[in-house]
Amino acid sequence: MKxxxxxxxxxxxxxxxxxxxxxxxxxxDKLNDEYRDLARAMTAALCRKRPSPLASGQPRxxxxxxxxxxxxxxxxxxxxxxxxxxxxxxxxxxxxGQSTASAKARVISDAxxxxxxxxxxxxxxxxxxxxxxxxxxxxxxLVDLRDMPRELQVIAYEKGMIPYVPADKE
Numbered sequence: 001m002k003x004x005x006x007x008x009x010x011x012x013x014x015x016x017x018x019x020x021x022x023x024x025x026x027x028x029d030k031l032n033d034e035y036r037d038l039a040r041a042m043t044a045a046l047c048r049k050r051p052s053p054l055a056s057g058q059p060r061x062x063x064x065x066x067x068x069x070x071x072x073x074x075x076x077x078x079x080x081x082x083x084x085x086x087x088x089x090x091x092x093x094x095x096x097g098q099s100t101a102s103a104k105a106r107v108i109s110d111a112x113x114x115x116x117x118x119x120x121x122x123x124x125x126x127x128x129x130x131x132x133x134x135x136x137x138x139x140x141x142l143v144d145l146r147d148m149p150r151e152l153q154v155i156a157y158e159k160g161m162i163p164y165v166p167a168d169k170e
């Protein structure tokens with residue numbers, strides 16, 4: 001996997017490093033590697049935006065808000081999920097007010113067109129449970145690609161529509 005530094009504008013490298021260091025530490029201490037990897041990817045994506053929302057403001061505020069967005073998408077505050085953490089606790093860990101984190105999370109979601117259950121920002125361990133990942137229109141009918149013949153699954157995989165060929169996993 002190539003370094004995210006190769007895709008980030010030079011003017012945003014210091015910001016990327018500062019925010020990623022904070023999210024890395026938080027994810028290592030309180031969440032997991034899946035959250036860490038997504039937080040790095042989201043930070044890099046935000047640094048590549050023109051103009052980047054991360055160009056102004058405190059790194060800890062952006063780090064908190066990135067975890068906040070990923071937590072919303074991946075149901076972090078649902079006690080039935082692991083890891084679990086209340087959004088208020090996420091904010092407290094970064095010493096950021098919840099209203100500030102929520103406002104910046106909105107900026108991030110808008111910039112990246114991210115939404116709940118967004119396959120692009122979902123933890124890999126939750127992808128199988130996300131029906132949005134597997135739905136596609138075939139001949140005008142909405143279908144679950146997991147139920148389709150392997151040949152169609154291969155086509156969908158090759159087009160980047162699904163993360164893997166379900167028939168090969170079974």
